[in-house]
Amino acid sequence: MMQQIKPCIWEAQGQASGKTITIIGGTHGNERTGVEVVLKLKSMIESGELFLKTGTVYLIHGNPRAIEISERGSEPFLDLNRSFPISLLMNEPTGVYEDTRAREIAPILQKSDIVVDLHATNKPSEPFVASMHSPYHEEVYQWFPCQKVLSDPGAVLAGEPVTTDEYTDAHGGIGLCYETGQASDLARVDEVTQNAINLLIDQGLVEGVVTPSICEHELYELTEPIILTQNGFTFAEGFGERSWELFTQGTTLGHHGPTPFVVGYDGVIVFPKVPEHRKVGKPLAYLAKRVK
Ligand SMILES: [Zn+2]
The missing domain is CATH 3.40.630.10 (Zn peptidases)
Structure with missing residues (x-):
């Protein structure tokens, strides 16, 4: 079968x-x-x-x-x-x-x-x-x-x-x-x-009756990656530990070497990488914002 x-x-x-x-x-x-x-x-x-x-x-x-x-x-x-x-x-x-x-x-x-x-x-x-x-x-x-x-x-x-x-x-x-x-x-x-x-x-492939749970979805769009540079990147306290951490406009999310990383909108951090998956020149996490 x-x-x-x-x-x-x-x-x-x-x-x-x-x-x-x-x-x-x-x-x-x-x-x-x-x-x-x-x-x-x-x-x-x-x-x-x-x-x-x-x-x-x-x-x-x-x-x-x-x-x-x-x-x-x-x-x-x-x-x-x-x-x-x-x-x-x-x-x-x-x-x-x-x-x-x-x-x-x-x-x-x-x-x-x-x-x-x-x-x-x-x-x-x-x-x-x-x-x-x-x-x-x-x-x-x-x-x-x-x-x-x-x-x-x-x-x-x-x-x-x-x-x-x-x-x-x-x-x-x-x-x-x-x-x-x-x-x-x-x-x-x-x-x-x-x-x-x-x-x-x-979808009709299998016999049965199902009812979805009513759920209002929050819709987000990716806005930008945080790219790991030669200078390294450290998340600020409370960031980089999980997906969907909320941040507000103007918050320092971390530092590229000594340089603060700040974005001009409210959003969330998604897909933060564990250290062994980080690579210079590649994203170490992504930012997204809610659109609906
Ligand atoms: Zn996967």
């Missing part, structure tokens, strides 16, 4: 035609909740506990090499979730493992109506969604408990669209990343598995 069509890419077909939904875990190998959720869904489909009446489900372990070593990428500073430029399959292969793996996954994203890529953060964070702000995306993320939705219309994250959700959106589907909480925390595996099943029920 589940067929492995490429390494760690499994396909299940329903009895009748319907939507194509893809659930990915382990795009970053150290983010274990998604890895476990994919295994759980796979065994539920294999055992018949989860019966597909329509459509197609793809389950993917994003980066098997990184999962094996429980690291973000197959090597330090390689990142599968920065490996999906829109023109990926037209570009020359680079020979880097993450590029090769992205090419195996890309055709699945291209034919999916919906892609949910399960992530977790390296510092503590409440669960949140990273996706475009649209009613179509909301129809999907309403099944994944969160208060905050972070979008990146200005491609602040990488300068161009490169993530699984952006690649899906660019090819006509609805993509989102769900940040389930902190990477080491496996407490939400059962809950997130049920969230994914609720999505399958709502």
Whole structure:
């Protein structure tokens, strides 16, 4: 019933035609909740506990090499979730493992109506969604408990669209990343598995009735990265420990060497990196502001 069509890419077909939904875990190998959720869904489909009446489900372990070593990428500073430029399959292969793996996954994203890529953060964070702000995306993320939705219309994250959700959106589907909480925390595996099943029920792939919890989402947009310079960066007291730390206009968020870092708007800090993921010339955290 589940067929492995490429390494760690499994396909299940329903009895009748319907939507194509893809659930990915382990795009970053150290983010274990998604890895476990994919295994759980796979065994539920294999055992018949989860019966597909329509459509197609793809389950993917994003980066098997990184999962094996429980690291973000197959090597330090390689990142599968920065490996999906829109023109990926037209570009020359680079020979880097993450590029090769992205090419195996890309055709699945291209034919999916919906892609949910399960992530977790390296510092503590409440669960949140990273996706475009649209009613179509909301129809999907309403099944994944969160208060905050972070979008990146200005491609602040990488300068161009490169993530699984952006690649899906660019090819006509609805993509989102769900940040389930902190990477080491496996407490939400059962809950997130049920969230994914609720999505399958709502989209008609699985029999059942579900009602989303009514939740007003706060919408945020990435504004800028904080780039690590040769001078080093130290966060000010109370900042850099978790995602969604609030700051007000004019607050000193930290120092590049001796130089204070201050921004002229109210916002939040997201994705602060743990020291071992920091690299000179690269972002060490991002800032976002609330837009709705
Ligand atoms: Zn991740």
